[in-house]
Amino acid sequence: MAKVATHKREPLVRIAKRDSMPLWQSVLIRVLSIVLALVVCGVIIYMLIKVNPLEVYKSMVEGAFGAFREDYKFFNRRTWITIRDTMMLLCIAVGLAPAFKMRFWNIGAEGQILVGGIATAACMIYLKTLPPVLLFVCMIVASLLAGALWSLLPAIFKAKWNTNETLFTLMMNYVAIQLTSFFVALWENPFGSNTVGIINPQGKEGWFPPVFGLDYMMNVIVVMIITIGMFIYLKYSKQGYEISVVGDSENTARYAGINVKKVIIRTMLISGAICGLSGFVAVSGASHTISVNTAGGKGFTAIIVAWLAKFNTFTMILISLLLVFLDKGAIEIASKYDLNDYVASMITGIILFFILGSEFFVNYRMIFRSKEKGVQ
Amino acid sequence: MKKLIALILAILMVASLAACGGTDTATKDEAGKADASSDFKMGVILIGDENEGYTYAHIQGIKDAAKSLGLADDQIIWKYTIPEDETCYDTAADLADQGCDLVVSNSYGHQSHMQQAATEFPEVTFIAMTGDTAKASGLPNFCNAFTAVYESRFVSGVVAGMKIKELVDAGKLEDDNFDADGNVKVGYVGAYPYAEVKSGYTAFFLGIKSVYDKVSMSVQFTNSWFDLTKEGETANQLLSQGCVIICQHADSTGAPSAVQAALEKGDVCYSVGYNIDMLEVAPQAALTSATNVWSVYYTEAIGAAMKGEAVPTNWAEGYAKDAVAITPLGESCAEGTQEKVDEVIAAIKAGELHVFDTETFTVGGKKVESAFATDTDGDFVPDADEAVFDGYFHESYFQSAPCFALDIDGITLLN
Numbered sequence: 001m002a003k004v005a006t007h008k009r010e011p012l013v014r015i016a017k018r019d020s021m022p023l024w025q026s027v028l029i030r031v032l033s034i035v036l037a038l039v040v041c042g043v044i045i046y047m048l049i050k051v052n053p054l055e056v057y058k059s060m061v062e063g064a065f066g067a068f069r070e071d072y073k074f075f076n077r078r079t080w081i082t083i084r085d086t087m088m089l090l091c092i093a094v095g096l097a098p099a100f101k102m103r104f105w106n107i108g109a110e111g112q113i114l115v116g117g118i119a120t121a122a123c124m125i126y127l128k129t130l131p132p133v134l135l136f137v138c139m140i141v142a143s144l145l146a147g148a149l150w151s152l153l154p155a156i157f158k159a160k161w162n163t164n165e166t167l168f169t170l171m172m173n174y175v176a177i178q179l180t181s182f183f184v185a186l187w188e189n190p191f192g193s194n195t196v197g198i199i200n201p202q203g204k205e206g207w208f209p210p211v212f213g214l215d216y217m218m219n220v221i222v223v224m225i226i227t228i229g230m231f232i233y234l235k236y237s238k239q240g241y242e243i244s245v246v247g248d249s250e251n252t253a254r255y256a257g258i259n260v261k262k263v264i265i266r267t268m269l270i271s272g273a274i275c276g277l278s279g280f281v282a283v284s285g286a287s288h289t290i291s292v293n294t295a296g297g298k299g300f301t302a303i304i305v306a307w308l309a310k311f312n313t314f315t316m317i318l319i320s321l322l323l324v325f326l327d328k329g330a331i332e333i334a335s336k337y338d339l340n341d342y343v344a345s346m347i348t349g350i351i352l353f354f355i356l357g358s359e360f361f362v363n364y365r366m367i368f369r370s371k372e373k374g375v376q
Numbered sequence: 377m378k379k380l381i382a383l384i385l386a387i388l389m390v391a392s393l394a395a396c397g398g399t400d401t402a403t404k405d406e407a408g409k410a411d412a413s414s415d416f417k418m419g420v421i422l423i424g425d426e427n428e429g430y431t432y433a434h435i436q437g438i439k440d441a442a443k444s445l446g447l448a449d450d451q452i453i454w455k456y457t458i459p460e461d462e463t464c465y466d467t468a469a470d471l472a473d474q475g476c477d478l479v480v481s482n483s484y485g486h487q488s489h490m491q492q493a494a495t496e497f498p499e500v501t502f503i504a505m506t507g508d509t510a511k512a513s514g515l516p517n518f519c520n521a522f523t524a525v526y527e528s529r530f531v532s533g534v535v536a537g538m539k540i541k542e543l544v545d546a547g548k549l550e551d552d553n554f555d556a557d558g559n560v561k562v563g564y565v566g567a568y569p570y571a572e573v574k575s576g577y578t579a580f581f582l583g584i585k586s587v588y589d590k591v592s593m594s595v596q597f598t599n600s601w602f603d604l605t606k607e608g609e610t611a612n613q614l615l616s617q618g619c620v621i622i623c624q625h626a627d628s629t630g631a632p633s634a635v636q637a638a639l640e641k642g643d644v645c646y647s648v649g650y651n652i653d654m655l656e657v658a659p660q661a662a663l664t665s666a667t668n669v670w671s672v673y674y675t676e677a678i679g680a681a682m683k684g685e686a687v688p689t690n691w692a693e694g695y696a697k698d699a700v701a702i703t704p705l706g707e708s709c710a711e712g713t714q715e716k717v718d719e720v721i722a723a724i725k726a727g728e729l730h731v732f733d734t735e736t737f738t739v740g741g742k743k744v745e746s747a748f749a750t751d752t753d754g755d756f757v758p759d760a761d762e763a764v765f766d767g768y769f770h771e772s773y774f775q776s777a778p779c780f781a782l783d784i785d786g787i788t789l790l791n
Contacts, residue, residue: 067474076473077466077469077470077473078470081466081470194485194568194601195460195484195485195488197487197488198488198489198491198492201488201491201492286462287461287462288462289461289462289488291460291461293459293460293461294461296459296461334456335453335454335455335456338454
């Protein structure tokens with residue numbers, strides 16, 4: 001305080017960390033940030049194409065949940081695709097959660113998804129004669145192992161020699177992309193296409209079966225099981241507690257008798273395995289093919305999801321849905337108003353900017369210079 | 377303080393919404409003007425957008441076709457930058473849901489996803505451009521189309537041949553421009569070692585030989601469909617080996633730019649491009665480019681679909697319907713090239729000249745008597761549909777996609 005007194009002039013705004021904030025307030029700030037972002041987007045869209053922003057927002061909703069016609073049904077194709085993509089993003093984010101909670105920067109989800117996808121595709125191609133249940137067991141085990149293996153290497157190096165895991169996992173992505181190119185060339189069908197094409201289009205071996213007649217219900221079931229499981233694991237298990245202790249302070253963890261190396265390797269194996277499983281969901285449950293675009297940047301988007309949700313797997317559902325909604329909505333307006341997809345990226349960018357900005361106001365408060373204090 | 381911020385935010389929101397609300401009536405009016413003369417609707421799935429040469433050509437082709445068929449803007453739904461994965465199927469199915477009668481995709485990799493949609497929506501026609509599985513699929517509502525671009529590749533070869541002849545006659549070539557047997561060296565920047573590419577460079581090579589016989593060609597593959605830098609580097613490699621003409625499979629400006637740079641340094645070398653006019657990047661080096669005129673096909677296919685008629689399962693037309701062309705000749709072209717080109721085109725149109733005439737090339741020193749066009753058992757080796765009859769290989773005859781995959785004498789594959 002003595003130091004403040006020596007200053008003649010106090011700055012106009014000071015920033016101080018908030019101790020805590022009631023839940024309703026933090027929710028309000030976040031909702032306001034989204035509304036404000038939509039307003040800014042609206043103004044920009046209006047300046048660009050002179051279309052009523054409300055119409056544009058309606059198109060965005062229609063893009064994600066289907067066109068509003070008289071015979072509108074909520075569970076139409078577009079809604080299901082939005083759900084499917086939300087589940088995909090959620091699955092990856094759930095996979096990243098334990099690693100990030102441990103302050104282990106797993107930037108390698110892209111690669112882990114790809115190798116999981118390769119493993120799944122390999123099972124679909126070579127083991128398609130197996131009975132369906134057995135085939136699914138093979139695909140799940142193979143994708144889990146592939147993802148785990150892909151994260152094991154950076155984990156061992158981190159635990160033993162304290163290498164930088166950010167760079168290591170990032171570089172593993174490029175190895176995985178090259179590996180995928182190799183398998184695409186190996187499995188390309190038809191020859192000369194440089195694509196694998198849809199695997200087993202006739203018998204649909206290894207495709208997620210419809211549940212209750214719904215094509216993507218299986219994706220929801222698989223991902224929800226993992227999401228709930230991860231929530232319990234992180235919050236109520238001893239291992240989950242160890243993860244948060246190691247994340248907060250490795251020295252504390254060591255003092256408390258936690259085997260830090262073991263925790264790092266174990267957590268990374270789990271993280272990689274679930275990311276590998278996302279590859280299984282992507283290949284078997286959605287695309288039924290494999291290409292270098294199978295991960296398509298979702299491994300990076302999922303990092304945003306995991307962070308914004310503060311590793312709470314249930315909050316992740318909402319954030320994933322929001323991001324997928326923005327993506328679908330932006331694609332729809334690009335198509336409807338004959339804009340190219342840069343507009344889509346712009347809108348998503350603006351909204352993310354505001355959401356991230358709102359975190360600042362949730363965590364800090366601004367103290368304006370008041371008259372009385374200014375006289376000091 | 378918090379209340380103040382909240383208040384400001386609230387006012388800002390209300391104000392901006394109110395400001396925007398005012399324009400509501402204007403946009404509604406415009407939508408009301410929609411052409412109700414036809415309830416035909418089509419969807420277009422594109423791998424890129426107008427910033428990418430290949431897709432731009434398709435967009436222009438469809439727009440020209442729409443104009444001549446009297447199709448209104450809101451009868452076409454455009455979907456840009458659709459990747460070659462389930463997004464393509466999702467988009468195709470969504471377009472069908474929106475009531476499209478015809479859905480077109482422009483990239484080869486879209487094909488299997490389009491086919492999946494075609495099985496599910498039998499009342500909608502799906503066209504996978506440049507694809508090759510429509511016939512085998514047995515689906516009446518699934519089609520492929522490709523231009524007979526080998527014809528314009530051949531004609532662009534004629535242009536190159538005229539230039540080589542001029543250079544040889546004027547004695548402008550040096551020793552390293554000839555190989556050991558005295559053939560003039562030609563270089564080709566290939567994409568992948570696949571039929572489409574082989575058919576293209578072989579047609580180009582035969583075009584040169586139809587004018588000047590003593591040539592040999594080296595082909596270097598980039599293993600990419602579009603790579604500006606790599607194509608430029610490959611062109612430079614071929615130039616350093618003494619190639620006089622550099623042609624290319626892909627439509628990037630990489631190779632023409634490299635050739636232009638070498639020409640400015642004093643080398644004797646010229647470029648033949650693909651798809652787009654290269655004169656802008658290589659004003660002196662570019663001779664011409666072989667191109668597709670997509671509007672010919674789109675007018676035919678969309679027109680048929682509008683009338684409720686069947687769209688041909690496999691469509692492949694060339695000069696006969698003016699579905700292929702070469703771009704305007706560059707200033708460096710040899711004297712009399714235009715006349716020669718017109719003569720060759722007329723002969724192709726009249727059916728007197730066949731690009732893959734078996735009299736004009738040999739494989740392993742022998743004339744080709746038999747070659748299959750279609751692969752039926754999935755081992756990637758053609759085993760059905762005899763394509764050699766009436767004295768020439770029938771390219772794009774059994775299916776629209778190119779299938780000529782013979783390695784003829786005089787062409788060396790470098791990788």
